[in-house]
Amino acid sequence: MAEAILRNFNDENLCIYSAGLDPVDHVSTIAMEVMGEAGINLKQSVPHNFSEYADMDFDYLITVGEGTNEELTIPRVKYKRKLHLGFKSPYKGAKSQEEIRERCCAVRDELLSEMDYFYHRILKKRHSQL
Numbered sequence: 001m002a003e004a005i006l007r008n009f010n011d012e013n014l015c016i017y018s019a020g021l022d023p024v025d026h027v028s029t030i031a032m033e034v035m036g037e038a039g040i041n042l043k044q045s046v047p048h049n050f051s052e053y054a055d056m057d058f059d060y061l062i063t064v065g066e067g068t069n070e071e072l073t074i075p076r077v078k079y080k081r082k083l084h085l086g087f088k089s090p091y092k093g094a095k096s097q098e099e100i101r102e103r104c105c106a107v108r109d110e111l112l113s114e115m116d117y118f119y120h121r122i123l124k125k126r127h128s129q130l
Helices: 003-008 027-036 099-130
Strands: 057-065 078-086
Touching: 003 099, 027 099, 057 099, 078 099
Parallel strands: 057 078
Antiparallel strands: none
């Protein structure tokens, strides 16, 4: 979701990669639906494993997931700055599709806010100072 939100800013100067520590084999249809409600196309694709980007250098590493920043380590990925957004998986422990949907909407809304701040207050501000 965070990747799609950043891509939605249509900034051709951004190189955005998205990967997980233990990615699933598909993008959730519920996630695609709730992102579509926000006007963002979360296309069906196969999520990547972080190891595909090992040994690359990144300006920013944005981690999204359970746990704290200190608990989440990404081996062999080099970065200058790290931002961690901690969220409980909307799928774990859910009792219904509607509960998953509500949780996905909450995560989407928080990510929209965080990525807007990151893009406009950090990236754009830093870029204008260079």
